[in-house]
Amino acid sequence: MSTTTEQLTEQLAATTLLRFATAGSVDDGKSTLVGRLLHDSKSVLADQLEAVEAASIKRGQEAPDLALLTDGLRAEREQGITIDVAYRYFATPRRRFILADTPGHVQYTRNMVTGASTAELAVVLVDARNGVVEQTRRHAAVAALLRVPHVVLAVNKMDLVDYREPVFAAIAEEFTTYASELGVPEITAIPISALAGDNVVEPSANMDWYGGPTVLEHLETVPVSHDLTSCHARFPVQYVIRPQTAEHPDYRGYAGQIAAGAFRVGEEITVLPSGKTSTITGIDALGESVDIAWAPQSVTIRLADDIDISRGDLLAPSGDAPATTQDIEATVCHVADQALAVGQRVLLKHTTRTVKAIVKEIPSRLTLDDLSQHPNPGQLVANDIGRVVVRTAEPLALDAYADSRRTGSFLLIDPADGTTLAAGMAGESFATTKTVTVVEDEEGWDF
CATH class of the missing domain: 3.40.50.300 (P-loop containing nucleotide triphosphate hydrolases)
Structure with a gap:
């Protein structure tokens, strides 16, 4: 048959x-x-x-x-x-x-x-x-x-x-x-x-x-578990929809892809980084209204209040909203031919939000042979893996990468030509107990 x-x-x-x-x-x-x-x-x-x-x-x-x-x-x-x-x-x-x-x-x-x-x-x-x-x-x-x-x-x-x-x-x-x-x-x-x-x-x-x-x-x-619906609910706003037609004169919707978790009509949400709150009055998916939507669906969310929301803002349940910060500690994989140095000005892209930032510290670089950390290398070059501390011009709502690969990751970008410099994972560090040996920087830089 x-x-x-x-x-x-x-x-x-x-x-x-x-x-x-x-x-x-x-x-x-x-x-x-x-x-x-x-x-x-x-x-x-x-x-x-x-x-x-x-x-x-x-x-x-x-x-x-x-x-x-x-x-x-x-x-x-x-x-x-x-x-x-x-x-x-x-x-x-x-x-x-x-x-x-x-x-x-x-x-x-x-x-x-x-x-x-x-x-x-x-x-x-x-x-x-x-x-x-x-x-x-x-x-x-x-x-x-x-x-x-x-x-x-x-x-x-x-x-x-x-x-x-x-x-x-x-x-x-x-x-x-x-x-x-x-x-x-x-x-x-x-x-x-x-x-x-x-x-x-x-x-x-x-x-x-x-x-x-x-x-x-x-x-x-092999067991596969990529059920994003059980994660912390996160919705990065990609686009604000305001058709202003005779049929829908007051329509205002926030479109994007649900990064993790699920959202329901009637749920109270918090808009980040502003911290303002509202209630979901409607969810539109594929041109139809639904009561619930989950990752990784692309939907439009409508709110009860007229709040100033734009691309890059993040919607999260009020009882489970991440904290915002301007000081990000992360592990990065450096992917560009040009080096990433302390004091360098970069752009940081997190979900749909891109902000100006500066590299404040590079505390260590991983030595792959024995998994030890080389302290204060001063810079990272192509294929290096290291810890960085980045200060952003505006607050961001990042999850720990261990909790969410989607909202715990970011990119560092060269503002001059748009080159991706490094891929970062917020809060990540290696699960190794190797002793860090203090090595004086060869050029005597004081960080």
Whole structure:
């Protein structure tokens, strides 16, 4: 009996969605793994596979290079590396997936931050011949900072080390110890060969000593909890709607996407940062009035009082409104080529609000080798992870990143050209007990 379109739609609607990202060093096989995952799970269209086969033959390869399924940029294909974040969407009968294949080269670590920022799971690849390297530790640190709840260590190229269990065990132990010190809550290690297909979709006959799940089996069964309706309710105002028509002469609505939680008609809310209060008199969703709306729906909220509200303001339940502050302590991942220095003037973008700010302090920079903190580095450069203290010109209503990834995050932007300098997580710090060694600043700066 064939599956009808309606049945397929119902089946897909019943499956959960998992957002995941891949990360690892250059040539660890991330794109090959993703290509193998798509190919062996029958998620590649015939014309896509034909194009990959033709491109592979043109490059002198006998077998199709599955990495080309994700390396879409011309520069990527020419250099044989991933530069941009490649997003792919596929589904199995058990789950729907949005994957972000992120670059492995150190200069593109910033793109890994982008790809993993919304992920519930990160797949970190390691070449079995090289083991855990600095870039592996950097990606583990980024995953920990972004509070990605599940991390998979995929020890790739096991075929090149004769599928030996001791090689896998040593790498898994080293990575698990390191990631656990960072505070990663769940780590699953899987030995694979992306090129040969071992333990990617089908179990490997070459590693009978391994009794765990394949990569796809783990992706299909890992618990996913991204229910934003149970979080603190937050509504960043994106646009004020005032049609001023004969039909609705006094209509005033505040449009945006609910970042977290749920809002109900009749609920008392507080407008931040002004602190003024009102009551929700109506919620419009898709042109219809509803009594309740929840994240991540895009809606228009109407209030009982005529309050001065504009883009960038935040609506929250009066009994659960966050405090406002102008002094923000956070951990940031620096993503720009230009440095971020103490005293630098920047723009800070939080949800729909952008304000002027100044970097007051850079208390420390994380040393990835031993997870110690280098105090008062003076500046952060590309790919650095460090603590900052930022003073804003106007008060902001930030949640702790641990409570909300949506309203606890922000961007630091260069006001001169709009370049994104750093991605920040309010209140975040590493779950490590390493002793901080006081080091005198080389240039003698007094912070």
